[in-house]
Amino acid sequence: MGNNPDKRLEAQADDAFDKTPEAIAQGVDEEVVEGNRRLLSGWLWWLFAALAIIYSSFHLFSLNVYPLETWSFRIVHICGALILGYGFYTGARFVGEGERAAAPWMRGLGYALLVPALYALMQVGLMWRDISGGAMRIEPYIEAWHFGLPLIATTAIAIALSWAYRQTRERLSPPDLVLMVCAVASAGYFLVIYNTPLRMSTGTSFAPMGISYAAIAGSLLILELTRRVAGMALVVISLVFLLYVFAGPYLPGFLGYPGLSVGRFFSQVYTDAGILGPTTAVSSTYIILFIIFAAFLQASKVGDYFVNFAFAAAGRARGGPAKVAIFASGLMGMINGTSAGNVVSTGSLTIPLMKKVGYPSRSAGAIEAAASTGGQIMPPIMGAGAFIMAEITGIPYTEIAVAALIPAILYFASVYFMVDFEAAYKGMRGMRSDEIPLFSRLVKQVYLFAPIVILIAALFMGYSVIRAGTLATASAAVVSWVSPHKMGIPxxxxxxxxxxTMSIQIIAVCACAGLIVGVISLTGVGARFSSLLLGLAGFSQLLALFFAMCISILLGMGMPTTAAYAVAASVVAPGLIGIGIQPLVAHFFVFYFAVVSAITPPVALASYAAAGISGANAMQTSVTSFKIGLAAFIVPFMFYYSPAMLLEGSGLQILRVGVTATIGIVMLAAAVQAWFFGPVKAVVRLILLVGAVCMIYGGIYSDLAGLAVGIGLYLLQRRHSLAEGKVPGKS
Incomplete structure (x- = not known):
């Protein structure tokens, strides 16, 4: 019996099955801890954990059970993020081993600043008492000398002190404690005044100066938290726009405008015309809800499953880990709404594996960056961009999600074929069977996709986004009960x-973007950009679109996607609509370029994050990711020339444009990677590029010309490969 070959083969198969890993992705759902993030312990940990739980629960309760008055809800939304943000993120570098912490005088000054901060907060309580007692308004000298000026001075000094206040990672600094109190004082004043008839006076000479004082302090707090969680890029752009408010009267040409006083501007910027406007409206409803949804998926380890499922499905293909990155990063990026953050979570696994099968470091990082960025344009969630677009345009969310389908397919098809052709050109292998999980094992847990399926089904059954998101969140908890990672009360x-915790960055960014939107709406600079685009369109529509592309990318460089789109939608989209482009097409145009600014040199956040993991040069990685994501720079122009790309037109038009554009994208990838059913030379690459442009353009005659080029080159490559005794397309 020992020599029976059938038994021996069965034993080998059983042995191989036993050695197949259950999973290779572990820790994808682990929380990423940034370099300036505190790791609190003891009672401080319990305190801020409770605050974070209360903050998330407050939103679920307000959105589903007992709605608050709109402005009050948004004020509390921003204030809560400021308190959590200053508790979790420090303003200076932590003390390293052997380094000295902050000097005693700095600690003393920090605690001393609590006195004016608490005094301003006490004054808010007294104002609330007076207003409740029937007072029509607060005395100006009380607003100025007992509330506003102490609050602004304390906020400014505490921010400056926090830049130099260094300590260990486990402690809360006195300046940040002061800033939390200032955030409560500023928000408290708004809650008192905005729930009286005085709210109607904002932006006029009759507005209480206290509104301006609270808005200045609130703006400083938002800018400083944005610096801590998102870097300097958005802060610098915000400061440039704020400078424009007061420098505008002295600027020449189309940038000049009559000007606004400090009081009039700041009395209106902390309203729904600015900070409490569309960006905060979205962050306080849709974004926070889907962050909670993502957190429930994360807590039930669904992210690990997504990545393992991708490895099982695509790992054996040539260049397997790169194709896994496309699938897994696109899916995770769609949910978590941040390109750079997604690169860090999934890239830590996929980038080393891509290098293992033969991809150079810069290509491995670039593929991950391009795939993670593509998650922002993947329906139905699209990061957070779809919700902001729906809020700004008034177009139903479901219509936007459906319209995004063909462009998203084209983008990921482009990235896929870029990766596949590079793997074929370099003769890369896939992963071995013993290196990836068995698909038959993972398919048994396919029910873990149920929350996303429920979300999509609920949206298209007509449920509101809030109700659909809440159902999906609840289903994530229920589904976990039949998975290995059951979600109990803890x-x-x-x-x-x-x-x-996860919501802090996006809320700070949205509030900061609201500040820029406020400047744009109150100064009319957006209308001046519109007139500029209209003038350019008189010479050439294509020139106007190119200019709009450059502005959208420039505004988005170094900024998170949400803020980049919000700003571009305020500056560029009205101009595109003004030259006759449909609102949906115009907003998708600027949205795409705001998204791909994350992989556009010289400032490419997603590419830089990937380079940090891959060990490659950051600029080389960003240039390579730009090349891999090249389709995203072409597809928006297709919206203009072929609105059927956004499902606007007859079914036959949509089908023709979708099919021909996909073929064009494949030819574009072939031209870039020098592989089309075999290696191709420079002349053939040029012909492929011409054919790709013809197919992408979308006209009937151009499609026929592109198709002729594609078929002709395929037959030529096939004959060449057969002459050399090779099978076309095989590496």
Whole structure:
């Protein structure tokens, strides 16, 4: 019996099955801890964990059970993020081993600043008492000398002190404690005044100066938190716009405008014309809800499953880990709404594996960056961009999600074929069977996709986005009960805590973007850009579109996607609509370029994050990711020339444009990677590029010309390969 070959083969098969890993992705759902993030311990950890849970629960309760008055809800939304943000993120570098912490005088000054901060907060309580007692307004000298000026001075000094205040990672600094109190004082004043008839006076000479004082302090707090969680790029752009408010009267040409006083501007910027406007409206409803949804998926380890499923499905293909990155990063990026953050979470696994099968470091990082960025344009969630677009344009969310389908397919098809052709050109292998999980094992847990399926189904059944998101969140908890990672009460509380922490960056960014939007709306600079685009369109529509592309990318460089789109939508989109482009097409145009600014040199956040993991040069990685994501720079122009790309037109038009554009994208990838059913020379690459442009353009005659080029080159490559005794397309 020992020599029976059938038994021996069965034993080998069983042995191979036993050695197949259950999973290779572990820790994808682990929370990423930034370099300036505190790791609190003891009672401080419990305090801020409770605050984060309360913050997330407050949003779920307000959105689904007991709605608050709109402005009050948004004020509390921003204030909560400021308190959590200053608790979790420090303003200076932590003390390293052997380094000295902040001097005693700095600690003393920090605690001393609590006195004016608490005094301003006490004055808010007294104002609330007076208003409740029937007072029509607060005395100006009280607003100025007992509230506003102490609050602004304390906020400014505490921010400056926090830049130099260094300490260990486990402690909360006195300046940040002061800033939390200032955030409560500023928000408290708004809650008191905005719930009286005085709210109607904002932006006029009758507005209480206290509104301006609270808005200045609130703006400083938002700018400083944005610096801590998102870097200097958005802060610098915000400061440039703020400078424009007061320098505008002295500027020449189309940039000049009559000007606004400090009081009039700041009395209006902290309203729904600015900070409390569309960006905060979206962050306080849709974004926070989907962050909670993502946190529930994360707590139930669904992210690990997504990545393992991708490895099982695509790992054996040539260049397998790169194709896994496209699938997994696109899916995760769609949910978590940040390109750079997604690169860090999934790239730490996929980038080393891509290098293992033969991709150079810069290509491995670039593929991950391009795939993670593509998640922002992947329906139905599209990061957070679809929700902001719906808020700004008034177009139903479901219509936007459906319109995004063909462009997203084209983008990921482009990245896929870029990766596949590079793997074929370099003769790369896929992963071995013993290196990836068995698909038959993972398919048994396919029910873990149920929350996303429920979300999509609920949206298209007509449920509101809030109700659909809440159902999907609840289903994530229910589904976990039949998975290896069951969510009990502790896990649910952990998910709520995680959501509160995860939301800080995006809320700060949206509030800061609201500041820029406020400047644009109050100064009319957006209308001046529109007139400029209209003038350019008189010479050439294509020139106007190219200019709009450059402005959208420039505004988005170094900024998170949400803020980049919000600003570009305020500056560029009205101009495109003004030259006759449909609103949906115009907003998709600027949205795409705001998204791909994350992989556009010289400032490419997603590419830089990937380069940090791959060990490649950051600029080389960003140039390579630009090349891999090249389709995203072409597709927006297709919106203009072929609105059927956004499902606007007859079914036959949409089908023709979708098919021909896909073929054009494949030819474009072939031209870039020098592979089309075999290696191709420079002349053939040029012909492929011409054919690709013809197919992408979308006209009937251009499609026929491109198709003729594609078929002709395929037959030529096939004959060449057969002459050399090779099978076309095989490496």
């Amino acid at each position: 896990s649910i509380l952990r998910a709520l805590q995680l959501a509160g």
